[in-house]
Amino acid sequence: MKNRQLKYLLIILLLSLSYPVKAQSQHSIQLDYANTLFSTRQYFDAITEYKRLLFYDSSNAFSYTANFQIGKCYKAGAKFDDAIKYFSLAELNANSDEEIYSSKIEIVRSNILRKTTSRALQILDELEKKYSDKEKIDSLNYWRGWTYIFTDDWKKASEHFAKINYYNELKILCDRVEKEKVSVTFATVISYILPGAGQIYTGNIFSGFLSLGWNVLSGYLTLNAFNADRVFDGMAILTLLWQRFYRGNVQNAERFALEKNIDVANKTLNYLQKEYRGTKP
Amino acid sequence: MFIELKVVVRLLSYAKKLTWKFLFLYFFVNSFLIAQTASNDFNFFSPLHRLSFGNHLYFERDYLRALNEFREYLKYENQDTARFRFAECFLRIGRYQEAADNFKGLFYNSTLQNESRLAYLEAQFQSGDLNSFRSIARQDIYTSAKYSREIERLYYITHLMDNSTLPDTNIFFSVFPDSNKSNVRNFYQRKKHPEYKNPVTAAVLSGILPGLGKIYVGEISDGLTSLIATGVLTLLAFDNFKQSHNFRGWLFTGLAAISYTGNIYGSAAAAQIYNAGIKYNFDNDVKIYFEKRNYFLPEKYF
Numbered sequence A: 001m002k003n004r005q006l007k008y009l010l011i012i013l014l015l016s017l018s019y020p021v022k023a024q025s026q027h028s029i030q031l032d033y034a035n036t037l038f039s040t041r042q043y044f045d046a047i048t049e050y051k052r053l054l055f056y057d058s059s060n061a062f063s064y065t066a067n068f069q070i071g072k073c074y075k076a077g078a079k080f081d082d083a084i085k086y087f088s089l090a091e092l093n094a095n096s097d098e099e100i101y102s103s104k105i106e107i108v109r110s111n112i113l114r115k116t117t118s119r120a121l122q123i124l125d126e127l128e129k130k131y132s133d134k135e136k137i138d139s140l141n142y143w144r145g146w147t148y149i150f151t152d153d154w155k156k157a158s159e160h161f162a163k164i165n166y167y168n169e170l171k172i173l174c175d176r177v178e179k180e181k182v183s184v185t186f187a188t189v190i191s192y193i194l195p196g197a198g199q200i201y202t203g204n205i206f207s208g209f210l211s212l213g214w215n216v217l218s219g220y221l222t223l224n225a226f227n228a229d230r231v232f233d234g235m236a237i238l239t240l241l242w243q244r245f246y247r248g249n250v251q252n253a254e255r256f257a258l259e260k261n262i263d264v265a266n267k268t269l270n271y272l273q274k275e276y277r278g279t280k281p
Numbered sequence B: 001m002f003i004e005l006k007v008v009v010r011l012l013s014y015a016k017k018l019t020w021k022f023l024f025l026y027f028f029v030n031s032f033l034i035a036q037t038a039s040n041d042f043n044f045f046s047p048l049h050r051l052s053f054g055n056h057l058y059f060e061r062d063y064l065r066a067l068n069e070f071r072e073y074l075k076y077e078n079q080d081t082a083r084f085r086f087a088e089c090f091l092r093i094g095r096y097q098e099a100a101d102n103f104k105g106l107f108y109n110s111t112l113q114n115e116s117r118l119a120y121l122e123a124q125f126q127s128g129d130l131n132s133f134r135s136i137a138r139q140d141i142y143t144s145a146k147y148s149r150e151i152e153r154l155y156y157i158t159h160l161m162d163n164s165t166l167p168d169t170n171i172f173f174s175v176f177p178d179s180n181k182s183n184v185r186n187f188y189q190r191k192k193h194p195e196y197k198n199p200v201t202a203a204v205l206s207g208i209l210p211g212l213g214k215i216y217v218g219e220i221s222d223g224l225t226s227l228i229a230t231g232v233l234t235l236l237a238f239d240n241f242k243q244s245h246n247f248r249g250w251l252f253t254g255l256a257a258i259s260y261t262g263n264i265y266g267s268a269a270a271a272q273i274y275n276a277g278i279k280y281n282f283d284n285d286v287k288i289y290f291e292k293r294n295y296f297l298p299e300k301y302f
Helices: A003-039 A043-056 A063-076 A080-092 A097-114 A117-130 A134-150 A154-164 A169-180 A184-193 A197-201 A205-227 A231-274 B002-016 B020-040 B047-059 B063-076 B080-092 B096-104 B113-126 B130-137 B148-158 B169-174 B178-192 B199-208 B212-216 B220-242 B246-292
Strands: none
Touching: A003 A043, A003 A063, A043 A063, A043 B047, A043 B063, A063 A080, A063 A097, A080 A097, A097 A117, A097 A134, A117 A134, A134 A154, A134 A169, A154 A169, A169 A231, A184 A197, A184 A231, A197 A205, A197 A231, A205 A231, B047 B063, B047 B080, B063 B080, B080 B096, B080 B113, B096 B113, B113 B130, B113 B148, B130 B148, B169 B178, B178 B246, B199 B212, B199 B246, B212 B220, B212 B246, B220 B246
């Protein structure tokens, strides 16, 4: 190669470097700006800036990142429908299998929070068919466990956390919840047999004994009236008093059992929200 | 590979030998080009780009964000379309007063005078102050010849939405398209002759025969239950007095009296509830029907 040619080649090389670097950097600066807004929890403004980036990103180089981040902003603002829409757009614009997987997992997490858990489980099933490496399977079981927590099925949640690790923190937590919960059917049935027993079983001892007392008293008055051939009085006390207390006792047992279960679940969810350090939906 | 390395080595060796002339040439040309690119640097926040992005958001119906973009653009440039869309964003997000104020700014010396007047009236209408809307819609400075029919329709629709006196049928129906006339006529008749039940009539009927007032308002099963309950209690009272069980006789008399008076009150209340239901259903039907058709206004002005 002659010196003259080399000279031109060098000049062109040096000059050609400057423009693309600069053009690219403008979009990157915009992305950084949007990311800063996101990290400072200014989600509304962050969405605007990501949308601006998308609008002027003619080469679609930032489509995945911007859509994904918009989805995260909407999710942080509890707008799960919009979040899912943008995670789906991110999935469509993904450049790698890993990006598709991340988008899908975010869709699952949004569905868990939106309480459309059947959809979350459906997506997790689809992912399980596609991926077989242990890390991903563990991740799928993890999110399946969370899905079952949100459907109040702590037993199934425990089973899926156990698949990751038998001594998994969340597995132990789910087991504890399952153990603390009471059987609504059992509480109702024993209240039919012995008034007040259901309430005592659910831990409402005073209410249980009070219910038992009312039933014994109204039963005694009813039988006493019938024994004294005061049929009208007996019928009146039976229908207006005894039946009311007996029915009330069964209903109370069922209500207390449901309330206790909700209380146990809420306490655990509260713990998970405030204390749990692992990844949450 | 070897050849490439050779070229690179030669290039480097040549670069070493660059004369001050070449260096001067390089820095002069490159600095010029960088200056050029800097001036052409993509500025996401230039007024023109804000306008483009604002329009994009506007068409995506992301009005809250579009609003900010138009606001920023209008700090530097004045354009009727942008100003109109800025106002329309307020309208679409329910900030009617700000929408009306901004539409007003386009009433004169603007290419969108007619549209802004119609949109101004839409903002007044949507704000819910129908009396104010009606008085404004009749003033020349707020109306537009181009959209007189739309304004007239909106004016008459308001009469179905509050307690104002209904206009004459000939004028009322003439402004609506033929395809909607039968529905509008139906609304008009329902408004003019609502199928209300008179609470006094219901109470009097229940006074004559327990439960009859409830049957009058359409609660047939309730009416029959009341009739049977009051009848049984009265019979029990009568029977107990006859058997000289005075205490039970008075007890059932009291219960029968409570049932009788309670039924009279209940019948009047049922008539009021029935009337509230008729009004609620009518208001709801009118709202759904006209909202679905956007009150015969343009979905987007342009």
